[in-house]
Amino acid sequence: MKRRQLAQLKPSGTSAEALFNPTENKVYLIDLILCTNSSGASVDVTIYHDADGSTYDSTTEIFATSTLDSGTTLEFAPTNGISHYLAAGNVAVKTSTGGSVNFTAYGYIEGERF
Numbered sequence: 001m002k003r004r005q006l007a008q009l010k011p012s013g014t015s016a017e018a019l020f021n022p023t024e025n026k027v028y029l030i031d032l033i034l035c036t037n038s039s040g041a042s043v044d045v046t047i048y049h050d051a052d053g054s055t056y057d058s059t060t061e062i063f064a065t066s067t068l069d070s071g072t073t074l075e076f077a078p079t080n081g082i083s084h085y086l087a088a089g090n091v092a093v094k095t096s097t098g099g100s101v102n103f104t105a106y107g108y109i110e111g112e113r114f
Contacts, residue, residue: 002112006030007105009093016048016056016094020105022087030091030107031081035074039100042069049082051089060092068101081107 006028007020022028035045047063048056062082068074082091095101 010102013098016092018090020091027085027110029081029083032106033076034104036102037068044096046094048092051084
C-alpha cells in the first residue's frame with residue numbers, strides 16, 4: 001500500500017465535521033493528521049473517530065481538545081494509526097473558530113494501486 005493524502009478540510013463552523021468518510025468497506029489506516037492554524041489567534045481543536053456512525057462526543061474523542069497557537073501546526077500521529085474497515089464510519093474534527101484550521105489526513109487504503 002502506498003501512503004497518500006486521504007482527506008483535507010477547513011471547517012467553516014464550530015461543530016464537528018467529517019474529515020474522512022470511507023466510501024467502501026476496505027481497510028483504511030490514517031497515520032497522520034496535520035492541524036494548521038492559519039488564523040491570527042489561538043484556537044481549540046478536537047479529533048473524533050466513530051467506526052460505524054457519526055457520533056462526535058466524549059465517547060468517540062481520540063484527541064482531547066487542545067489549544068493550537070496562531071500560525072502553528074500540530075501533528076497527530078497515533079502510534080498504531082486510526083484503522084477500521086466500515087464505510088459507515090467517520091474521522092471528524094472540530095475547532096473553536098470556524099475557518100481557522102486546515103486539517104489534512106494521510107494514510108493508506110487497502111487494495112489501492114498507484
